[in-house]
Amino acid sequence: MWDLINNSVYASILLSVAIAIIGSLIVINKTTAITGSIAHGSFGGIGIAMFLGSGIILTTSVFTIVLAIILAFITIKFPHRQDSLIGVIWAVGMSIGIIFLSLTPGYQSDALSYLFGNILLVGNQDLIFMGSIDILILISIIFLYHRFLAMSYDREFLNIRGINANMLYTYFLILTSLTIVMSVRAIGIILILALFTIPGLIAERFTKKFFSMMIISGMLGLIFMISGIILSFYYNISPTPTIVIIAGIALILSLLKK
Amino acid sequence: MTAVEIKNLYFKYDKEWILEDINFSLKDKEFMAIIGPNGGGKTTLLKILLGFLTPNKGEIKLYGKTPKENRKIIGYVPQHTNFSLDLPITVFDIVLQGRLKKGKFFYNQKDKQKAKETLEYLKIDNLQNKKIKDLSGGQRQKVLIARSLVSEPKILMMDEPTSAIDPTGQKEILDLIENFEVTRIVVSHDIKILLRDVDKIAYIHKKAVIHEGPKLNIPKDRHFCEVELIDFLKDESCGI
Ligand SMILES: Nc1ncnc2c1ncn2[C@@H]1O[C@H](COP(=O)(O)OP(=O)(O)OP(=O)(O)O)[C@@H](O)[C@H]1O
Ligand SMILES: [Mg+2]
Numbered sequence: 001m002w003d004l005i006n007n008s009v010y011a012s013i014l015l016s017v018a019i020a021i022i023g024s025l026i027v028i029n030k031t032t033a034i035t036g037s038i039a040h041g042s043f044g045g046i047g048i049a050m051f052l053g054s055g056i057i058l059t060t061s062v063f064t065i066v067l068a069i070i071l072a073f074i075t076i077k078f079p080h081r082q083d084s085l086i087g088v089i090w091a092v093g094m095s096i097g098i099i100f101l102s103l104t105p106g107y108q109s110d111a112l113s114y115l116f117g118n119i120l121l122v123g124n125q126d127l128i129f130m131g132s133i134d135i136l137i138l139i140s141i142i143f144l145y146h147r148f149l150a151m152s153y154d155r156e157f158l159n160i161r162g163i164n165a166n167m168l169y170t171y172f173l174i175l176t177s178l179t180i181v182m183s184v185r186a187i188g189i190i191l192i193l194a195l196f197t198i199p200g201l202i203a204e205r206f207t208k209k210f211f212s213m214m215i216i217s218g219m220l221g222l223i224f225m226i227s228g229i230i231l232s233f234y235y236n237i238s239p240t241p242t243i244v245i246i247a248g249i250a251l252i253l254s255l256l257k258k
Numbered sequence: 259m260t261a262v263e264i265k266n267l268y269f270k271y272d273k274e275w276i277l278e279d280i281n282f283s284l285k286d287k288e289f290m291a292i293i294g295p296n297g298g299g300k301t302t303l304l305k306i307l308l309g310f311l312t313p314n315k316g317e318i319k320l321y322g323k324t325p326k327e328n329r330k331i332i333g334y335v336p337q338h339t340n341f342s343l344d345l346p347i348t349v350f351d352i353v354l355q356g357r358l359k360k361g362k363f364f365y366n367q368k369d370k371q372k373a374k375e376t377l378e379y380l381k382i383d384n385l386q387n388k389k390i391k392d393l394s395g396g397q398r399q400k401v402l403i404a405r406s407l408v409s410e411p412k413i414l415m416m417d418e419p420t421s422a423i424d425p426t427g428q429k430e431i432l433d434l435i436e437n438f439e440v441t442r443i444v445v446s447h448d449i450k451i452l453l454r455d456v457d458k459i460a461y462i463h464k465k466a467v468i469h470e471g472p473k474l475n476i477p478k479d480r481h482f483c484e485v486e487l488i489d490f491l492k493d494e495s496c497g498i
Contacts, residue, residue, distance in 0.1 A: 028342075028345055028346070030342065143363045144363070146354075146355070146358055146363065146364070146365065147358065147363070149345075149347060149351070149355075150355045150358060152342070152345060153342075153345060153347065153352065153355070154336065154355075156310075156334075156336060157334065157336065157355065157405070158358070159310070160308065160329060160332060160334045161329075161330075161355075161356075161358045161359050161360075161409070162329050162330055162359050162360040163358060163359070163360060204344070204346055207346050208346055208347070208348055208387070208389050209346055209347075209348070209351075210345075210346045210347060212346075213346045
């Protein structure tokens with residue numbers, strides 16, 4: 001029992017780093033729909049992994065990175081049709097997953113657990129992967145903080161300054177896709193979007209600095225996860241939806257603040 | 259010293275020429291206004307000057323190099339309307355972005371000093387801790403001008419710097435631009451720019467520079483005379 005709680009607390013801490021940085025960047029870059037598309041599309045990777053019997057983390061990472069690159073290309077090339085195209089990737093990715101699952105009898109329930117996730121089921125191997133992605137995210141933000149901020153504001157200007165904005169944007173989507181892979185086990189495909197955007201949306205209302213936005217959203221993410229885990233434990237309910245509902249209530253409360 | 263040199267430049271997006279046989283040159287620290295009707299090709303020409311589009315024929319040089327090679331000497335002020343305003347970023351940090359460049363990841367003391375000086379020069383240092391959302395249109399435009407000047411460009415390019423700004427704000431911004439000691443190319447819809455101390459005017463309409471030269475010398479172009487100049491700068495040479 002205590003083992004489970006320990007791992008879920010470690011997972012919460014590791015996830016809150018990603019929520020702080022990638023979550024805030026998703027909010028300011030308005031890439032929520034793209035993130036949703038990669039997250040749902042990642043189900044294709046899970047389906048393929050089950051079919052091939054290959055490692056879920058590796059297969060899904062490769063699959064979602066490909067999705068990220070396709071989405072970067074689409075949104076840069078067809079900016080005016082991006083919303084529809086993002087929706088297409090969303091559905092096609094999921095369909096690939098479902099097809100491969102139907103070809104792999106016996107694993108359906110296993111795969112379905114990735115849809116909603118369970119933070120109590122995070123294993124040691126998952127924690128190691130989460131930690132490595134966190135390190136990659138931290139190194140990236142240290143070097144790219146000013147570029148990412150400028151990118152969210154005005155990509156054309158970055159190009160004028162001799163910085164390739166499209167490359168930077170593609171790299172950001174790749175980081176997003178790795179963040180999704182590190183979160184599916186704990187949070188689940190369907191709920192990732194909420195947990196990665198709500199803390200940023202709340203934090204943004206309370207600060208003028210992106211740096212503080214990241215710190216605040218990371219702390220909020222951690223508070224939501226820990227309180228969700230505790231509540232789910234006492235009332236014997238599913239933890240991840242509990243976390244999302246707590247976050248949703250907090251968002252509504254924050255919107256009441258003028 | 260020649261700042262800009264354009265020779266026999268042609269450009270098309272698809273089949274039709276948008277810019278046809280454009281020729282002009284600009285000396286260091288000169289001020290050029292690019293005017294013309296909608297769809298005339300002003301923005302296209304600016305994008306070529308910025309190195310975002312490559313001409314199909316002809317030559318373009320900024321201080322002896324192609325725009326792409328020489329981007330670091332360009333300061334650029336885009337039209338201000340298309341950014342998200344609710345970003346958690348202060349005016350000071352936006353201006354600092356002008357100091358970013360290839361291979362540079364962190365700001366140093368000199369960058370901050372430069373940003374401070376530029377804000378003071380444009381008399382907007384009192385705004386430095388505000389969010390862009392809390393500024394007026396004219397103030398926002400000045401912030402973007404500050405961001406373009408902070409890299410100490412040799413050549414400043416602006417796309418419609420006074421659109422969506424009230425007359426007082428327009429005057430203030432044009433006053434500033436008039437006094438900048440760098441080469442300036444300003445695209446404008448607003449023909450009032452011709453009342454300013456410009457060294458050259460490029461009138462771009464339907465694929466060609468109709469007019470290029472120091473000071474106003476009204477081109478014999480029906481559109482220019484009949485539509486653009488009505489009630490404004492009538493001249494006999496228009497023949498209307
Ligand atoms: N990306 C594009 N692809 C194809 N045609 C284009 C593209 N951008 C502009 N054009 C065409 O090129 C011509 C010149 O457009 P441009 O935007 O340069 O005009 P402009 O002088 O800046 O007009 P405005 O005053 O309305 O800003 C127009 O006929 C336009 O339809
Ligand atoms: Mg234009």
